[in-house]
Amino acid sequence: MSLPNDDNMSPHAQLSSHFFADLLDSVIADVASECHRIGRLGLDRNLDEEEEELRLSAQARARVADSSNSGETNSKYVVDIFGQTHPAVASEIFDCMNCGRSIMAGRFAPHLEKCMGKGRKARKVTRSSTAAQNRHSRGSPSSTYSYSNSTSMNRLPNGAPGVTGEEYSNGSFEDL
């Protein structure tokens, strides 16, 4: 490594740059030694595989972007692999196991909510605070995140079968 021209610098500056050069050399040797050990002991990650994965991923995204209008996103209105078509709202009819009435599948959840006396009208508190409360009070370890520093509110509330044109998506949004 070439040292700076001593003539241009004061002795003080020369010393500083010598120390810096030594420190830098030492750090480089540290890294080299660590990598050498990792390589020789077989502890290194398979970077080739990881790079290949990333390449495939980038390729996939490019291909999917190109064919974004191929109907992939609208698979709801096509024939499935068994050769069946289905209506947008599930039309199977069965009996409610709470009250016994015949209900259409696609409307079962809103019916059950009223039937069981659950839902926003029945409860006084918001879902978010109840969920947080329940997590602490229930104490079941499977829902304890001892390693998470963030709050437990990391949720994506969703369930709507479609983004547009769903008649029962009105009025079901919780105020956050």
Place this chain on the structure above:
Amino acid sequence: MTSKINHHQKINGQIFPQPCPHLADFRARSGSKPFWALQDCLRVKPPGGRAAIRRDPSEVPRCSTCGDASHPRIYACMACAAVSCHAPPQSSHAATHAASSGCSRRDHEIAVDVDRAELFCCVCRDQVYDRDFDAAVVLAQTSGSLLKPENLRKRRRIDYRPWTPDLRERTVMVNNASPIDGTSTSSDDLPLGLRGLNNLGNTCFMNSVLQALFHTPPLRNYFLSDRHNRYQCQSKNGVRLCLACDMDAMFSAVFSGDRTPYSPAKFLYSWWQHAANLASYEQQDAHEFFISMLDGIHEKVEKDHRKPHNQGSGDCCIAHRVFSGILRSDVMCMACGFTSTTYDPCVDFSLDLEPNQGSSMKTGSTKLSHSCNGEANKMKSSQNCGISTLMGCLDRFTRPERLGSDQKFFCQQCQIMQESLKQMSIRKLPLVSCFHIKRFEHSSARKMSRKVDRYLHFPFSLDMAPYLSSSILRSRFGNRIFPFDGDEPDTLDDLSSEFELFAVVTHTGKLDAGHYVTYLRLSNLWYKCDDAWITQVNENVVRAAQGYMMFYVQKMLYYKASENQVAS
């Protein structure tokens, strides 16, 4: 690029580096005594710092030939403790020393790097490795932090034995079961267990998770092999709420061969009774449902109510047997190096997306600010391109984190509150790993929440070895070969840390108006499960999708592509 010489061997999970001929000679002549004799000279700077060789704590090593103390590499001869520098290509006084020490020259071939405590062969001019040397260094490094091998219960491994029914068993099967109708209108070549689920009204969050669970191999096998028979359970316990019975019913329905969409209505009814706080007709979170469901199965199936079962061992119920792992948390005092370790069971891994690295980064630049612990091998191309990856999130999850001065921890050794370093690692991997990506961002300043749509790359095959406690611990101590590595009860072959992706739950749309879809991998073909609609998709669609929950199963359980899914 790399030579094909085998520099190390792995036997039973233990690493055995291959010595160069000179090191082998040295070992043959002197054994490991010279390494242990170094103990007094090994100085370790806390916390958990690097070991150096100093005869005297304040010694400044100088080359005995040229008097230089500033060379980055200074070596002490293992035979005579002569200190020499090594500065190729200009000069190597270390090599000269080895070559010139007369008839006992061979003893002086091996030296030790005084600043890094690494062995060096002066003839090969290369760093070499030895288990006993590392053991001596580790002893010096860990005496301050009271690190001991862990004493978890040994789990016996049973070899896989293929099974076919004998005549008596076959008779029982024929008499008590009816064959699945193989003449249904749909194609017989399609995998069993593929069946659409009707959306009952904002229930795609539930459908997506259920699809993943129906194809979770250990869970599927459990229910399909009648391990929780709903008729027996009800006749024994009466008709009562049992989510496992409802699961059993759903597995039967989904694998029956009937391809018309199934309505999981009974299950919804049961689940709403179990999780009263989540029982409402509204859009919900798939991950929250997943956790709630596992909890429900656990409560109803827990085998022995008298003594509490360690959930980490998975003995309590099938849900934990499949999904439960054990996380290890180490908190190390920055002053003295004392480390406090705790273990907690977990049923999944909730990962933060890495903070935005900037979308347009040139391939040449790297961001050093992310490698806060200076691990050179972590600067991979993904950081160069600014793409978030699952492994990047796992790196982040297991990185040493400096707890701020407002989060001081009471050090038992120092007996005062000290700043500390916290690091997570995985003590025991579950059979099935579910990775949940925290795509929810809460901004307290703006009092709003938003969804993070940023793309996350996830691999089809995943090796979790770098995130195991053994690996994390080892890297904390300079990647030394731990003497007790092989004694760890769960030291496994490389295979057991390898996972295969089998299901991806994706989310599209906004926080309050979106949709869940699951992609399933069966016989290496991908199927999209969008409520009642099952379609086949190219793997590129899956790679490009926005992953929210990714399910991986241990490779040794993963059934490779087979030509015919249906057993005749």
